[in-house]
Amino acid sequence: MTHKLWAEGLGTALLLIGVVGSGIMGQTLAGGNIAIALLANAIATGCMLYVIITVLGPISGAHFNPAVTLAFWFRGEITTKPALAYVAVQIAGGILGVWATHAMFDLPILQTSETLHRTGPAQWWSEGVATFGLLFVIFGGLRSRPDAVPTLVALYITGAYWFTSSTSFANPAVTIARGFSDTFAGIYPGHVPAFIGAQLLTVVLAHAILRRLFADKG
Numbered sequence: 237m238t239h240k241l242w243a244e245g246l247g248t249a250l251l252l253i254g255v256v257g258s259g260i261m262g263q264t265l266a267g268g269n270i271a272i273a274l275l276a277n278a279i280a281t282g283c284m285l286y287v288i289i290t291v292l293g294p295i296s297g298a299h300f301n302p303a304v305t306l307a308f309w310f311r312g313e314i315t316t317k318p319a320l321a322y323v324a325v326q327i328a329g330g331i332l333g334v335w336a337t338h339a340m341f342d343l344p345i346l347q348t349s350e351t352l353h354r355t356g357p358a359q360w361w362s363e364g365v366a367t368f369g370l371l372f373v374i375f376g377g378l379r380s381r382p383d384a385v386p387t388l389v390a391l392y393i394t395g396a397y398w399f400t401s402s403t404s405f406a407n408p409a410v411t412i413a414r415g416f417s418d419t420f421a422g423i424y425p426g427h428v429p430a431f432i433g434a435q436l437l438t439v440v441l442a443h444a445i446l447r448r449l450f451a452d453k454g
Contacts, residue, residue: 237318243296244322245329247288251300252333252413253340254284259420260341273420274397282394289386298386301407302326303435307371310443323409330413338417349415349422359402359427360434366396366404367438371446379450408432 258280262273289298297314299305302323309319338345373392377385396404405411405423411432415425423431 237321240296240318241321241325243292244299245325245332247292247296247298248300248326248329248409248413249333249336250288251281251284252330252410253337254281255410256334256337256414256417256419256421257340260337260343263420274403277403277421278394278397281397282390285393286386286390289389293386296322300326300409301370302409303367303407303439304371304374306436306439307375307443310439311447326409327412330409331416334413334417343419347416347418349418349424351418351424352420352422353424353427354402355424355427355430360430362400362402363405363431363434364438366400366402366406367435368442369396370404370406371439371442375446375450402431405431406435408435411435 255277259273259277262276262280266272266276288300292298297308299308299322305314305319305322305326308314309316314322335345338347369392370389373388374385377388381388393404393406396406405414408431411423411428414421414423415428
């Protein structure tokens with residue numbers, strides 16, 4: 237279990253380094269072109285996802301996301317105590333990843349997002365769509381092509397940065413951690429609870445739908 241928790245914490249930290257670091261670099265180099273900055277952010281995040289899922293998946297299952305852990309809990313594939321431990325290290329790892337990124341770019345380590353407001357029904361619905369799509373890709377991939385799951389998730393999130401209005405957080409640990417960064421990838425802390433609520437509600441709905449869609453025929 238210790239190895240699994242280290243893998244989940246490290247993987248989530250690396251995910252946030254990819255998200256926040258590429259956001260800072262993209263915004264710095266894009267000369268005010270938000271589309272270019274978002275493209276850089278999406279590609280780097282997708283690349284990081286492919287790497288950490290491939291490398292750490294055999295150790296912990298590569299959740300890196302409390303919503304994914306909750307979905308596996310609903311399926312009975314992880315028990316309550318390990319699931320809670322996963323969520324704790326995912327959140328801690330995400331915040332540490334944000335702080336490590338600030339240090340790389342010589343920014344104040346401790347900060348909160350004051351400028352990036354992400355709220356409203358469209359954004360909440362977007363998070364629902366993004367989270368459902370992520371779970372669809374994971375569980376559909378595990379049923380049909382388990383070896384392709386790292387690629388599928390990486391491609392999905394890269395695309396979802398562009399086809400969702402919220403830029404596809406789809407992850408409560410990522411949402412919390414991004415509230416601690418007043419950079420391109422940040423989110424105002426007051427808007428974090430609604431994002432998480434939309435993500436977790438979607439897990440419940442997705443479980444009801446996907447367990448039937450991907451049920452074994454017999």
